[in-house]
Amino acid sequence: MAITPDERLRRWRLVLGSGQADGVGMELTGVDRAIDQALEALYDSDRSGGLGSSAPSVARWLGDIRTYFPKSVVRVMQRDALERLNLRQMLLEPELLEAVEADVHLVSTLLSLKSVLPGKTKETARIVVRRVVEDLERRLAAPTRQAIQGSLNRAARNRRPRYSEMDWHRTIRANLKHYQPEYRTIIPETRIGYGRKRSLLREIILCVDQSGSMAASVVYAGVFGAVLASLPAVKTHFVAFDTAVVDLTEELHDPVELLFGTQLGGGTDINRALAYCQGLITRPMETILILLSDLYEGGDEEEMLKRAAALVNSGTQVIALLALSDDGRPAFHHDIASAMAGMGIPAFACTPDLFPELMAAAINRQEIGQWAAKHDIVTAQ
Numbered sequence: 417m418a419i420t421p422d423e424r425l426r427r428w429r430l431v432l433g434s435g436q437a438d439g440v441g442m443e444l445t446g447v448d449r450a451i452d453q454a455l456e457a458l459y460d461s462d463r464s465g466g467l468g469s470s471a472p473s474v475a476r477w478l479g480d481i482r483t484y485f486p487k488s489v490v491r492v493m494q495r496d497a498l499e500r501l502n503l504r505q506m507l508l509e510p511e512l513l514e515a516v517e518a519d520v521h522l523v524s525t526l527l528s529l530k531s532v533l534p535g536k537t538k539e540t541a542r543i544v545v546r547r548v549v550e551d552l553e554r555r556l557a558a559p560t561r562q563a564i565q566g567s568l569n570r571a572a573r574n575r576r577p578r579y580s581e582m583d584w585h586r587t588i589r590a591n592l593k594h595y596q597p598e599y600r601t602i603i604p605e606t607r608i609g610y611g612r613k614r615s616l617l618r619e620i621i622l623c624v625d626q627s628g629s630m631a632a633s634v635v636y637a638g639v640f641g642a643v644l645a646s647l648p649a650v651k652t653h654f655v656a657f658d659t660a661v662v663d664l665t666e667e668l669h670d671p672v673e674l675l676f677g678t679q680l681g682g683g684t685d686i687n688r689a690l691a692y693c694q695g696l697i698t699r700p701m702e703t704i705l706i707l708l709s710d711l712y713e714g715g716d717e718e719e720m721l722k723r724a725a726a727l728v729n730s731g732t733q734v735i736a737l738l739a740l741s742d743d744g745r746p747a748f749h750h751d752i753a754s755a756m757a758g759m760g761i762p763a764f765a766c767t768p769d770l771f772p773e774l775m776a777a778a779i780n781r782q783e784i785g786q787w788a789a790k791h792d793i794v795t796a797q
Contacts, residue, residue: 433460447484454480458497478515490517498525508533510540518548520741524631528680546672552639553671556768560643563772564650567779583608618702618779620644621653621693625709627684632741634678636768637708640740642671644775653696657689658682659714686713687720694723700731704778708737711749711756711763721752725759733778736763738796740771745794753796763796764788 419427422442429442430452444452457477481490494516507513507529516522526533526541533541586608594603622644624630624637634656644652645668654664656678667674686709697703705727713720727734736756739746746765753763762784766774770791777787788795 451484454484458493487517491519495521508537510537513540513544518544520632520635523548523635527675527678530676542672545675549639549671556639557643560772563776564647567776617649618704619651619699621696621705623655623689623693623705623707625684626656626658626678626680626682628680629710631680632743633708633739636740638671638675640771642668655689655693659685661689661692683714684712685715687715687723690720690723694727697732704733706735706737708740710738710746711752721755724756724761728760734761735784736761737766738763739765740768742767757796764793
């Protein structure tokens with residue numbers, strides 16, 4: 417359907433705002449005027465005075481944008497308001513917090529503010545965080561379990577089974593080409609047994625950087641950590657770090673409590689974090705260590721790289737995730753990423769939707785660089 421000249425002028429008027437320089441000459445009325453005022457309060461705040469400092473003004477504005485814009489746009493406008501108008505103060509009011517459209521970035525902001533939230537607001541914040549976490553779990557848990565459980569089953573496949581471990585149906589199917597008509601039997605050249613599911617097949621360590629730039633990644637890592645911890649054939653550790661290291665593995669049963677146990681915004685000591693993770697590893701050949709960090713090391717860079725090399729040489733599978741988010745290509749320390757790539761540690765960013773496949777590939781010991789290339793992911797060189 418073609419856009420009429422009046423509709424084109426209307427759209428330009430909403431884009432350009434009410435300044436005389438817009439040159440459109442279009443007068444807005446009704447709903448269009450209300451939309452324009454909501455946009456002006458945020459994006460022309462230097463001229464219009466913004467939303468003011470009163471809670472009622474902010475509450476009305478939050479209600480207006482939820483009325484006039486889709487959820488995806490509302491989230492962008494809220495994020496812009498937090499950055500442009502310094503409205504973090506509004507998150508200290510539980511009534512305002514309840515009116516906000518919650519997403520991963522809002523959760524990150526709440527976690528960074530948790531030490532200054534008043535008691536009544538902190539309870540509201542937990543409700544908001546839980547709502548977002550449960551939504552992420554609904555979206556991500558099933559594909560994660562499906563992808564990883566399939567890989568675990570393949571990893572568990574027993575090619576030298578005892579008689580009591582034989583999977584006769586799969587063994588027969590695998591050997592039909594060896595059927596001997598004269599003997600009316602099959603020669604089982606390939607024997608397939610049931611996986612020994614009672615033993616731990618893999619240990620996974622999520623080593624998560626808590627610096628401010630990694631905020632959204634921390635939220636996703638907490639959700640995925642909880643899902644991984646629910647798989648009986650995997651032992652999952654969750655280690656968060658800034659200049660100190662905290663082991664939050666005991667909180668994996670509740671990702672909300674785990675996230676509130678993090679401390680966003682500190683410095684970074686990757687070397688110390690890797691040293692702690694090194695002490696957790698008892699079966700290097702069966703361990704996958706995911707270092708989730710932008711690699712801006714505030715500690716001993718040379719020692720950190722030596723420790724990373726030692727982990728690889730021990731047989732531990734190490735992957736450096738530069739980000740776990742939908743925010744596009746992240747900023748990261750290119751020299752350290754290249755150094756890690758040179759010692760066999762792939763370094764790249766990953767979206768949450770691809771993370772289950774990444775873990776499945778790691779469990780199957782696929783070449784992760786090739787996996788990344790297959791999904792058009794650029795790795796550090």
